[in-house]
Structure formats: C-alpha cells, structure tokens
Amino acid sequence: MTVAVFSFYLFAVVLITAAVLVITSKNPVHSVLWLIVCFFNAGGLFILLGAEFLAMLLVIVYVGAVAVLFLFVVMMLDIDFATLRRGFLSYLPLGLVVAGVILGEVLFAVGSWVPGRGVMMFDELVSAPDGMTNTQWIGSVLYTRYLFVFQAAGLVLLVSMIGAIVLTHRQRVGTKRQNIGQQVARTPANAVHPAQPGIGQGIDL
Amino acid sequence: MNPTFASIAIAGPEAVLTAGSLLALMLGTYGGGDRALKGLTWVCVLILGIAGLTLLDDPATRQYAFDGLYVADGFSAFLKVLILGSAAASMLLALPYLADVKTGRFEYPVLLMLATLGMCMMVSANDMLSLYIGLELTSLASYVLAAFHRGEARSSEAGLKYFVLGALASGILLYGITLVYGFAGSTGFPVMHAVLGAQAERSLGVLVGLVFIVAGLAFKISAVPFHMWTPDVYEGAPTPVAAFFSAAPKAAALGLLVRVLVGAFGPMQVDWQQIVIFLSVASMGLGAVGAIGQTNVKRLLAYSSIANIGFALVGLAAATPQGIEALLFYTAVYLAMTLGSFLVVLQLRRADGAPVELLSDLSGLSKVRPGLAAALAIFMFSLAGIPPLLGFWPKFAVFQAAVGAGLVPLAIIGFITSVVAAYYYLRLVKVMYFDDAGVAVVSDGGRTNGAMIAAAALFCSPIGMLAITPLVAAAGRAAAALYVITG
Numbered sequence: 061m062t063v064a065v066f067s068f069y070l071f072a073v074v075l076i077t078a079a080v081l082v083i084t085s086k087n088p089v090h091s092v093l094w095l096i097v098c099f100f101n102a103g104g105l106f107i108l109l110g111a112e113f114l115a116m117l118l119v120i121v122y123v124g125a126v127a128v129l130f131l132f133v134v135m136m137l138d139i140d141f142a143t144l145r146r147g148f149l150s151y152l153p154l155g156l157v158v159a160g161v162i163l164g165e166v167l168f169a170v171g172s173w174v175p176g177r178g179v180m181m182f183d184e185l186v187s188a189p190d191g192m193t194n195t196q197w198i199g200s201v202l203y204t205r206y207l208f209v210f211q212a213a214g215l216v217l218l219v220s221m222i223g224a225i226v227l228t229h230r231q232r233v234g235t236k237r238q239n240i241g242q243q244v245a246r247t248p249a250n251a252v253h254p255a256q257p258g259i260g261q262g263i264d265l
Numbered sequence: 266m267n268p269t270f271a272s273i274a275i276a277g278p279e280a281v282l283t284a285g286s287l288l289a290l291m292l293g294t295y296g297g298g299d300r301a302l303k304g305l306t307w308v309c310v311l312i313l314g315i316a317g318l319t320l321l322d323d324p325a326t327r328q329y330a331f332d333g334l335y336v337a338d339g340f341s342a343f344l345k346v347l348i349l350g351s352a353a354a355s356m357l358l359a360l361p362y363l364a365d366v367k368t369g370r371f372e373y374p375v376l377l378m379l380a381t382l383g384m385c386m387m388v389s390a391n392d393m394l395s396l397y398i399g400l401e402l403t404s405l406a407s408y409v410l411a412a413f414h415r416g417e418a419r420s421s422e423a424g425l426k427y428f429v430l431g432a433l434a435s436g437i438l439l440y441g442i443t444l445v446y447g448f449a450g451s452t453g454f455p456v457m458h459a460v461l462g463a464q465a466e467r468s469l470g471v472l473v474g475l476v477f478i479v480a481g482l483a484f485k486i487s488a489v490p491f492h493m494w495t496p497d498v499y500e501g502a503p504t505p506v507a508a509f510f511s512a513a514p515k516a517a518a519l520g521l522l523v524r525v526l527v528g529a530f531g532p533m534q535v536d537w538q539q540i541v542i543f544l545s546v547a548s549m550g551l552g553a554v555g556a557i558g559q560t561n562v563k564r565l566l567a568y569s570s571i572a573n574i575g576f577a578l579v580g581l582a583a584a585t586p587q588g589i590e591a592l593l594f595y596t597a598v599y600l601a602m603t604l605g606s607f608l609v610v611l612q613l614r615r616a617d618g619a620p621v622e623l624l625s626d627l628s629g630l631s632k633v634r635p636g637l638a639a640a641l642a643i644f645m646f647s648l649a650g651i652p653p654l655l656g657f658w659p660k661f662a663v664f665q666a667a668v669g670a671g672l673v674p675l676a677i678i679g680f681i682t683s684v685v686a687a688y689y690y691l692r693l694v695k696v697m698y699f700d701d702a703g704v705a706v707v708s709d710g711g712r713t714n715g716a717m718i719a720a721a722a723l724f725c726s727p728i729g730m731l732a733i734t735p736l737v738a739a740a741g742r743a744a745a746a747l748y749v750i751t752g
Contacts, residue, residue, distance in 0.1 A: 205332045
C-alpha cells in the first residue's frame with residue numbers, strides 16, 4: 061500500500077465521518093467545527109489530485125472566511141436548535157425513503173457508468189504544460205475561455221449584495237454618524253471658545 | 266478582431282444590459298436615491314430599448330461567442346424581444362404602486378434589469394455552465410424582488426419560500442447536470458447532442474440526469490408537480506412583482522427548456538417527450554381545477570399561469586418545428602394577456618386605499634369603471650380562448666401541432682381542460698358585469714399604465730388578429746433557427 065493510497069483512505073474516511081457529525085451533533089457550534097475538519101480533509105484530497113491551488117483556496121476561503129462567518133452567525137443568532145429538531149423523528153421515515161430513492165438512482169447511474177468521450181479518468185489526468193504552475197493554468201482558462209461565466213458570476217454576487225442591502229438596510233432617524241469632512245474642516249476658531257470669567261462668576265455656554 | 270471583442274459584439278444585448286445596470290446602480294446611489302425612482306425607471310426602460318436595438322442587426326445565421334458558451338440565433342432573438350418588452354412593461358407598471366405603498370426604492374428597476382440580463386443569458390445559453398449562471402442571476406434577483414416589500418410579513422414569507430424551494434430546484438438541476446456530464450463528457454450543448462446521438466444504447470444514468478434537469482427547469486416555469494410555490498409567492502409578493510414573475514421569467518425558462526431539450530438532448534426525444542407530456546397534462550389539469558376555488562385575484566392569476574404553461578408545453582411535447590413555433594406564438598400572446606390582467610388589477614384601489622386583491626372587490630366594476638371592466642373582460646375571454654379573441658389562435662396552433670405529431674389524446678385533454686378553465690375566467694367576467702357593486706373601487710394608476718392596458722386590450726381583441734401573420738412568421742423563423750444544426 062503506497063503512501064498516496066493510504067492518505068486517500070485516511071482523508072476520505074475522516075471526511076465522511078466529519079460530514080456525518082456535522083448533521084448529527086447537537087450543538088451547532090460543534091457542527092461548524094466538524095465542517096472545518098471536512099474542509100481540511102477535502103483540501104487534502106485535492107492535494108492528492110495534484111490541484112494544490114484549489115486545496116489552498118479551500119483552506120483559505122472556506123476555513124478562513126466562510127466557516128468563521130458561519131460560526132459568527134450561529135453564535136449571534138439566538139436559534140433554539142432543540143425546537144427546530146423536534147419534528148426530526150416524525151419526518152425521519154419520509155426522509156429515509158427520499159434518501160433511499162436517490163441512493164438507488166445514484167447506484168443505477170454509477171453502475172451503468174461508462175466514461176463518456178472527453179471525461180478523464182484519474183490515471184490519464186494530464187498535468188499542466190511545462191513551465192506552468194497549477195495556478196497559472198487555471199488563470200489562463202478562467203479569464204479567456206470562461207470569461208463569460210466568470211463575469212456573470214460577478215454579477216450574481218452583485219445581485220446578492222444589492223439584495224442584502226435592500227432587504228436589511230434601514231435608515232434610522234437620530235443616529236449619530238461620523239462626518240470626516242466636518243471633522244477635518246473644524247478649526248480652533250469654531251471649536252475653542254476663550255473666556256475670561258471674573259472672580260466668582262460662571263461661564264455662559 | 267480580438268476574439269473577446271468579437272464575442273462581446275455578438276452578445277450585444279447582454280453587454281448593453283450589464284453596462285446599463287451598473288450605470289443605473291450608480292445613478293441611483295449617487296443621483297438622488299429613492300426620490301429618483303421615476304426618472305431612473307425611465308432610464309432603465311431606455312437601456313432595455315437600446316439592448317433591443319442591438320438585436321435588430323442580428324444576422325440570420327447562428328453565431329457562437331465566448332468559446333461556444335453563448336449562442337445568438339433567431340430563436341434567442343425572438344425570445345429576447347419578448348423578454349425585454351415584458352421587463353420594460355413590468356418596470357413601468359410598478360411606478361404608481363411603489364409610490365403608493367411607500368416602498369419606492371431605487372433598486373427596484375436595477376434588480377429587474379439584472380434579472381432581465383440573466384434571462385437573456387438563459388435563452389442564449391449554449392453550455393450548461395452559462396445556463397446555470399444565467400438561471401441563478403435571474404432567480405437571485407427574483408427572490409429579492411419577491412421580498413421587496415420587506416415591511417410586510419407576507420412579502421418576506423413569499424421571498425423566503427421562493428428562495429428555499431428555488432435553492433432546492435437549483436440543487437436538483439446541478440445534480441442532473443453532473444450526471445449527464447459524466448456520460449456525455451461535455452457541458453456544451455452541440456457536443457452533448459453529438460455524443461448522445463452517437464451512443465447506440467444510452468445508459469440509465471443519462472436518463473436519470475435528464476429527469477433531474479427537466480425537474481429543475483420545470484420548477485422555474487412552475488409546471489405541475491413543481492408548482493407549489495407559485496400561488497403563495499404570487500399572493501405574497503407585491504402585485505407588480507407578481508406581474509413580472511408571470512411574464513418575462515416564464516418566457517425565458519420556456520425558451521431555455523426548449524433549447525436544452527432540442528439542442529442538447531435532441532437524440533433522446535423519445536425519453537423527454539413523455540416527461541413533457543406528463544408535465545403538460547398535469548399543469549393544464551391542475552391549473553384549471555385549482556383555480557376554481559380561489560377568491561384572491563392574484564392566486565387565480567397564478568393558477569392561470571400554471572395552466573397556460575401547460576398549454577405552451579403541448580407545443581414542446583409535439584417536438585416538431587411546428588410545435589416549437591406554436592409554443593413561441595403562445596408565449597408571445599400569453600405575455601400580453603397576463604400583463605394586461607395584472608395591469609387592470611394594479612390599476613384598482615379600494616376606497617380605503619388598500620390594493621384590490623379579492624375577487625369580490627371587483628363586483629360591479631362595469632358600472633364604476635366600464636373601460637377597465639371591458640379591458641379585463643377581453644383579457645379573460647382571451648385567456649379562456651374564446652374564438653374571435655387573440656388568445657384562441659395560439660391555443661389552436663399548439664393543439665394543431667400536437668395532432669400533427671400524432672398526439673391526439675393530448676390535444677383532446679388540452680381541449681377539455683381549456684373548457685374547464687373557461688369557467689373561472691368567465692366567473693370573473695360575471696362578477697364584474699352582473700353582481701351588485703360591493704366595495705367602492707377607485708382607480709389611481711398613472712396615464713402610462715392606462716395606455717399599456719389599452720394597448721394590451723387592443724392586441725388581445727379581434728383587432729389583434731392583424732398581428733397574427735407577422736407574429737407567426739417571426740415565430741416560424743425562430744423555430745427554424747433552433748433546428749438549423751440539430752434537425
């Protein structure tokens with residue numbers, strides 16, 4: 061058994077176990093932590109495939125940003141997961157039936173699977189052209205061949221940003237905001253008020 | 266010329282809409298915000314018009330752009346004209362409503378334009394990648410629009426329902442795409458068509474993938490049994506948004522479905538034909554029966570749109586150029602009828618200022634507002650498919666196409682459900698003309714909306730038959746363009 065095969069099974073088993081724990085753990089914070097374990101192991105699988113750029117992206121973007129954001133959301137929202145879970149048992153049979161049907165479909169599909177033209181199997185994976193790193197290779201198709209969908213994906217993100225602002229942003233009255241222009245334009249003349257009160261007298265403000 | 270620039274030149278409408286939506290967003294943010302809504306809406310309509318003008322110099326031949334991710338042909342051009350037109354109408358018809366309920370935020374036309382951009386990408390998709398991105402762009406903007414009236418619980422609920430179910434449908438669609446990719450080895454439609462055609466016996470996996478893809482797309486056109494969200498979302502969403510949902514996205518998703526099934530899965534016609542026949546029969550049946558018990562006008566129109574999608578799918582079930590031509594003709598006429606009906610509903614207010622939503626609010630409308638009542642009656646008769654009105658002819662065309670393809674039972678079922686559906690369309694007319702006036706109804710829509718109602722009513726009236734010849738000719742050219750390489 062080579063090291064590669066051993067590490068594949070190690071990563072795969074830990075990945076699947078962690079994935080099961082994500083949906084079964086009672087505490088949502090634990091779920092997010094298991095999710096992070098998942099992401100790390102998926103990154104390991106990518107490295108085994110020779111896609112080190114994707115592996116790093118997965119760790120940096122998903123573990124570094126997305127999972128931490130999840131953690132924030134889970135901790136900040138006051139959701140009682142026990143009540144959300146209450147119907148779990150009564151819906152379980154139906155869920156299992158649906159899952160069973162889909163599993164059956166997958167088995168049928170994979171069982172009859174003959175790789176189509178152009179689908180590359182692992183042993184015939186081409187490596188990047190000489191002198192090109194993995195990252196360069198992705199970049200060279202991302203901004204040329206897939207320019208259209210790349211830009212369109214940017215628009216999808218723009219829509220979600222507009223949507224978040226439209227649906228949640230409220231202009232409250234009476235909030236005090238920092239006005240940097242005003243702060244910079246402030247001079248001693250309009251900020252300081254020299255006074256020379258006589259003895260025993262107060263200051264009129 | 267640089268291939269990227271050449272591609273952008275081919276994708277003219279998308280380029281204009283992208284630049285235009287960014288410009289409109291900037292104008293809205295820095296140029297007066299929500300107070301500029303009216304001006305901004307007209308600017309957006311102008312941009313949609315410019316995008317439509319770029320379609321004019323489209324050559325008759327099929328052109329690929331962006332390394333085959335995008336295709337421009339007569340089929341996409343025909344649908345883009347419909348999409349741009351109904352999107353512009355949806356922007357304008359919202360103005361009085363938004364001013365009235367005080368949610369007139371400038372993002373409304375911008376989001377609508379971004380949704381329109383996604384729809385244009387959908388009908389021009391030539392690859393599963395561009396299909397999915399276009400679909401998501403449209404859907405995401407639609408979710409936000411459904412919840413646009415955020416102060417109201419019903420609207421937020423509609424947005425959330427739409428979002429959760431839409432995300433599920435997207436997941437199913439993606440699952441189907443991955444399965445089919447595994448068997449065809451490509452996500453490009455022409456390659457898929459060639460590979461699937463070359464395989465002597467196709468494995469079960471492709472079929473499973475096809476079913477998943479069709480299910481995901483059927484959700485977007487709200488075909489039964491993937492229609493559950495439609496009445497709830499239409500009822501909860503602001504009325505102008507419901508009008509938008511019932512028009513442009515339906516045309517885009519229908520076009521997309523046709524493109525995928527004919528363009529990519531053409532060799533599997535026997536397989537998908539049964540699915541489409543089932544979707545069509547179920548939609549026609551449930552659309553007709555489900556609407557009978559409704560008391561809310563918006564829910565009624567939602568069921569009406571489900572039934573109409575069923576009738577349009579009859580054309581696709583025929584799976585002949587003649588059937589596709591009938592489907593396109595049906596879509597064009599349906600857009601005018603549904604937008605017209607929603608316009609009339611939008612035009613009316615109860616005396617206390619609340620928008621008209623219940624069927625009983627319309628009672629005796631003919632005595633208070635005879636013009637509006639006559640227009641709505643025309644739309645209802647036309648939706649029911651009563652012969653001299655325009656709505657009859659596309660229905661006739663799809664049934665004729667079905668009979669031509671040997672699907673006589675389908676045509677008979679369609680005919681029967683159309684008679685059943687006539688009951689609730691006519692009931693609305695009866696309420697308007699023969700019931701005593703219940704609630705005092707005032708009309709306060711703008712002059713623009715009045716003009717749009719008049720235009721739509723004129724189009725749907727027998728006078729609209731003058732438009733049949735050019736419309737059918739255009740639809741015929743579009744359908745022929747679809748079959749250029751696949752046929």
